[in-house]
Each structure stands twice: as C-alpha cells, then as structure tokens.
Amino acid sequence: MEFAQQLLNALSLGAIYALIALGFTMVYGVLRFINFAHSDVFMIGAVVGSLLGNYLPLGTWWSGLACLLAAMAVCALLGVIIERVAYRPLRAAPRLNVLITAIGVSLFIEYLFQNEHVFGAAPRPIPPVFPSVLWQWHGLSISSNQLIVIGVALLLVVALELIVYRTRIGTAMRAVSLNPRAAQLVGINPDVVVTFTFALGSALAGAGGVLYALNYQSVEPLMGVMPGLKAFVAAVLGGIGSIPGAALGGLLIGGIETFIGGSQFSTYKDAIAFALLILILLFRPTGLLGRRIPEKV
Amino acid sequence: MISRFRQIAVLSLLALQSASLLANEGTPIKIGEIASLTGKEAAFGQSSHKGTLLAIEELNAADGVLGRQLKLITEDNQTKAGESATAARKLISRDKVVALLGEVASSRSLEMAPIAQSSKIPMVSPASTNPKVTAVGAYVFRVCFIDPFQGTVMAKFAREDLGLRRVAVLTSVSSAYSVGLSKFFKERFLSDGGEIAIEQKYSEGDKDFRSQLTAIKATGVGGIFIPGYYSEAALIAKQARELGITAALFGGDGWEAPQLLQIGGAALEGCYYSTHYSPEDTSPAVQNFVKNYKDRFNDEVPDAMAALGYDSALVLADAIKRAGSTQPDAVREALAATRNFMGVTGNTTIDADRNAAKPAVVVAIKYGKLNFFKSVAP
Numbered sequence: 001m002e003f004a005q006q007l008l009n010a011l012s013l014g015a016i017y018a019l020i021a022l023g024f025t026m027v028y029g030v031l032r033f034i035n036f037a038h039s040d041v042f043m044i045g046a047v048v049g050s051l052l053g054n055y056l057p058l059g060t061w062w063s064g065l066a067c068l069l070a071a072m073a074v075c076a077l078l079g080v081i082i083e084r085v086a087y088r089p090l091r092a093a094p095r096l097n098v099l100i101t102a103i104g105v106s107l108f109i110e111y112l113f114q115n116e117h118v119f120g121a122a123p124r125p126i127p128p129v130f131p132s133v134l135w136q137w138h139g140l141s142i143s144s145n146q147l148i149v150i151g152v153a154l155l156l157v158v159a160l161e162l163i164v165y166r167t168r169i170g171t172a173m174r175a176v177s178l179n180p181r182a183a184q185l186v187g188i189n190p191d192v193v194v195t196f197t198f199a200l201g202s203a204l205a206g207a208g209g210v211l212y213a214l215n216y217q218s219v220e221p222l223m224g225v226m227p228g229l230k231a232f233v234a235a236v237l238g239g240i241g242s243i244p245g246a247a248l249g250g251l252l253i254g255g256i257e258t259f260i261g262g263s264q265f266s267t268y269k270d271a272i273a274f275a276l277l278i279l280i281l282l283f284r285p286t287g288l289l290g291r292r293i294p295e296k297v
Numbered sequence: 298m299i300s301r302f303r304q305i306a307v308l309s310l311l312a313l314q315s316a317s318l319l320a321n322e323g324t325p326i327k328i329g330e331i332a333s334l335t336g337k338e339a340a341f342g343q344s345s346h347k348g349t350l351l352a353i354e355e356l357n358a359a360d361g362v363l364g365r366q367l368k369l370i371t372e373d374n375q376t377k378a379g380e381s382a383t384a385a386r387k388l389i390s391r392d393k394v395v396a397l398l399g400e401v402a403s404s405r406s407l408e409m410a411p412i413a414q415s416s417k418i419p420m421v422s423p424a425s426t427n428p429k430v431t432a433v434g435a436y437v438f439r440v441c442f443i444d445p446f447q448g449t450v451m452a453k454f455a456r457e458d459l460g461l462r463r464v465a466v467l468t469s470v471s472s473a474y475s476v477g478l479s480k481f482f483k484e485r486f487l488s489d490g491g492e493i494a495i496e497q498k499y500s501e502g503d504k505d506f507r508s509q510l511t512a513i514k515a516t517g518v519g520g521i522f523i524p525g526y527y528s529e530a531a532l533i534a535k536q537a538r539e540l541g542i543t544a545a546l547f548g549g550d551g552w553e554a555p556q557l558l559q560i561g562g563a564a565l566e567g568c569y570y571s572t573h574y575s576p577e578d579t580s581p582a583v584q585n586f587v588k589n590y591k592d593r594f595n596d597e598v599p600d601a602m603a604a605l606g607y608d609s610a611l612v613l614a615d616a617i618k619r620a621g622s623t624q625p626d627a628v629r630e631a632l633a634a635t636r637n638f639m640g641v642t643g644n645t646t647i648d649a650d651r652n653a654a655k656p657a658v659v660v661a662i663k664y665g666k667l668n669f670f671k672s673v674a675p
Binding site: 001002005006009010013114116120121122123125134136139141143212216217218220222223226257258259260261262263266267269270 | 528
C-alpha cells in the first residue's frame, strides 16, 4: 500500500514538473535558448490563482476552473510581453546574451514580487477553490487535489500534442523549429510563431502554478525556483525540444524524487535525482527521446 | 626639528581624539540589528524586530543609556543564506555599531557570529537555540535557552504527557537548528526508553513532504517530532492529515509564528510545541509588555520572538549602562557579568558559555488557538 501511495504522490508531483518542462522544451525547440523566466511565470500563475480565489465561492468546480483559466490567460499574456520586450530585440544577438537576459528577467520578477507593495516575500495560503475531498481506500489516501493535478496535466498535454501536430500554427511551429530560415522562405512569419509558442508555454506554466499551489497550499515569490530547475532538468532528461520527452522527463524526475524521498536516503533525494541525470546524459547526450542532429561542419 | 614635529603631531592627534570623545556625548549610541524582515521566515524577523524596536523606543523615552539616545540600525537578510554575514560586515565597518542584535535562526546567527567575534564587537542573539552559536567565541551571547534543554523538554513531554513510546522524527537537514534539536530530542527519548521508529529528512524550502510522510505512516507511530520552522511545519501538518495520519505532531520554538496557524489551520489541531514565553502569563512584567506592544503595533499580540527581541535589547542596554562606556570590550565584560536580569521571558543569567538558562513553555493548539499547556523550569 505504501508503494501505491508513493506512486500517486509521484504522479501528482511529476505531472506538475511535466507542465513546466513543456514550456522550456517548446521555447528551446523554436528559439534554441532556455527561458529561465519560465519558473517565475509559473509563480505568477499561482499568484493570480490565489488572488482571484479570494473573490470566488470556494470549493466549486467552476470557480476552480475560472482560477485555472484566468491564470493561464494572464501567464500567456505575460509570456508574450516578456518575449516582446526582453528577447525579441536580441533575436540576432549571440545566444549567450539572450540567456543572460533570461536570468535577468527571472531575477527582476522574483524581486519585484518580493516587494511588500506587490506581493511580499512571506508565503500566503491559497484558498481551496476546487472541491476538496479525501478518499480513504484500503489505507490509500487519495485527495481530490492530486487527481485534479494529474487529470488537468494529462488533458493539457493531449491538447498541446493536438495543437502541435494537427493545426496550421502547430505545423508552422515545427517548421520554424526544423529550420527557421527555410520556414521564412515558405511564407511563415517567425514572429507570430514565437509569440504563439511563448503564449502556449506560459499558459501551461500558469496552470502548473495554480495546481502546484493548490496541492501544497502556499504561494510565495520564490516558489518557482526549485520546481523550475527540476522541470528544466526533466526537459533535458526527456530530450530538450521533444514534447513527449518533456512529459516523460517530468514524470521520471517526480518519481525518482518521491521514491528516494520516502526511503532512508531522503537527505540525498535531490543529489540522487541530479546524479541520475548526469548518468543518463553520459549515455544518451540528447536525452531519452531527443533526436540526434548531426552537426554539419 | 623632527622630534618637534612629532610632538605637535601627537598633541594634535590627542586633541582630535578628545574632541571626538566630547562630540560623542550628544551623539546616539549605534546598535546594529540583523533580522529576516522578508523572505521565507519573515515572521521571525518581523516579530523580533518589533520587540527590539519597542525596547529601544522605551529606553529612549526614558532618556536613553549613559545620557545618550540609542539608534537602531536594522538590516534585512531576506531569510537568505550569506546575507547575514554581509550585513554584519556592513554594520560593523560602515555604521560602526557598538554591538549587534540578531538573528532568530541559528544558521543565520552562525553566519554573523564569526564576524562579530573577529571584529571584537559583542553580539546578542535573541532566539538562536543551537549550542554552536555562542561557542563561536567570547563576544557572542544569547538571551534564550539552548536546544539540549529544549530537546529534553520535548522528549520528556512526548514520553510522559503524551504517553508515546514509538515516534518518528522529520528533520530539516539544511538548518543547523533543526539538526541540533533533532539530535538532542533523540538522545533523551531513547534514554527514556522510547523508540525512534523512523527518521526522515527534508530541506529548507521544500513544499512536498508526502513521500517522507507516506514512509512514516507505514510505521504506524503515535507521534511525529518536527524540529523545523513554521513555514514547513504548517505544510507538513496539512499533508500529514491529507495522507490520513492522525498521530500527534509536535515541534520546537521554530513553530512560533502567526503564519503557522494561518497556513496549517485545522490540520494543527491537537499539536504541541515548546517556546520561550506565553502572552497568557499573568505576571505584571509580561502583561505590561503585551499591553505596550499592542498599543504600538496595531493590536498584535507579541509572540516569543517579539518577547526575546525585546529582552535582547534590554539586556544589551543594561550591559552598556553597567559598563559605563560603549567600548566593545567593556560592554562584552558587562554582558558576561549579567546576573538575574528580569525581562519578559524570565530571569536572564549569562553562564560561562554565554548562554541563558530559562524556562520553556509548552503550547497546545486547540480550537484554532494557542493555549498555555505547561512551563518547564531549567
């Protein structure tokens, strides 16, 4: 029974890492850089959810969904703004500059939200917007929150897969990812694709933020740092640029962390998770589901 | 010629020095304070700072110390590792403070202490309970009890008052306070015939404790000792209840913060922790302090960190008075000679290890409120 319980814990944690990892991987796929501000977009999703939650009736499906959708919308918009203001002017600059800018944006958001007049650094509780039920089944405790996290994450990953493989804009995204110059030659506007990618990835992070906050019941400005780092690792582990890879990587990292956390080695759970990452990358440098792209010289 | 010059130089230097000594008469005595005013453990810094501020304001209203006003210079370390050391250096070298007050968390006091020690500036920690803090050197003091005592109190409490034989311990590995308190608790609990069924670890800033709690649940213990800070303890309590754990949860003074109940809510019902004082204490000194604090800070009830912040400033001011000067060495001597100083957290007597032996209070959480359970004398 302990194993089943840990598996459920692992799935609900891994599902959130997967949601964040998707944003990292999509931006990398299109622009070939890591958007470090992504973890802070995740945090803002949680903030939006908790602020809106104060004005909604608690414990109903529609107010929960309203929080989720509002957070996704705000984060999508924020992602687009960050790209427009901070990254687009550097599109032609060396990739390192964009990377440093991303770290700058990330720190800016974190410190802005730590200001007492914006949000403040102290953790705040998030109102329970979704109906909250606790089932006990043969010693297994299943909280509705965990099921909601897993369900929503699954739904969003399927939706994303459909968007990327079944729509025109998705085809354009894949084209830009494959060869930006050639995509432009066949009439694809890369700016539109990049904007769309940021909106989509940030919306997923926003949803992840609300779910994470509901699951762990607190919101604070630095809450995105560790999940963001682990999601980034998950994206690399799964093969950065690959959507199923990000989902798989997220579940793996969540699983490793949970099972080691519940063993006698709980002190070293992060150390072991990251050591595994190094090992896997030694044998599969492109990640588990990443494609090998031959370098042309 | 040269010796003449030297004479003049020496004389003028002396003149300058006495001039500056005279100028000191009217200038305020600078006291540095380091607190976590923002960040993860902001509740600690906010409370201890308000207590300290109240003490300084009351002293100044009563004509200050040695006829000079006190000036409190506060630095916020944002609850971040590394910031306290920087802040201590800044306060000592740039602001030229006479003494340092702070920190609540032992890990951060341990950052300040070596700097205070090497600069020979006395430091008084209001609430750091890890024994290592004052072991840093002769310039480091504290006005609270230490963890060997607190661990013993909670082990005896679990064994005798809660009647527990098998317990689990959930320790934060990245906090000196938690590691120390956990060690002293285990030693006493084992020697009292108890059994530690399982020991699990987490790190500061963790949000997910389900994996550790699931492993603890499988052992079927009657109680879980959580020697951590309120920010994690509240989440641990919530997740434990969600996993169907009904065991009693109990911890140390790291739980003391208004946010504990705000975040933990009903999950903390029937939980206990040890701390330094109770605002329910009916002694006139405590009631007077509670009243003044409420008047000054928006009707807030002072918690233990506020009371210790208050006492730390008073003990320091008393030492400066007895030293009759603000020379760091003289102040240090006077601090070390503090005997039977009555504050709001009890009687402070600084022992040879620069610690204070004080009673601990066990608080029970019932009906969403903190209730005085018992007081344990050292």
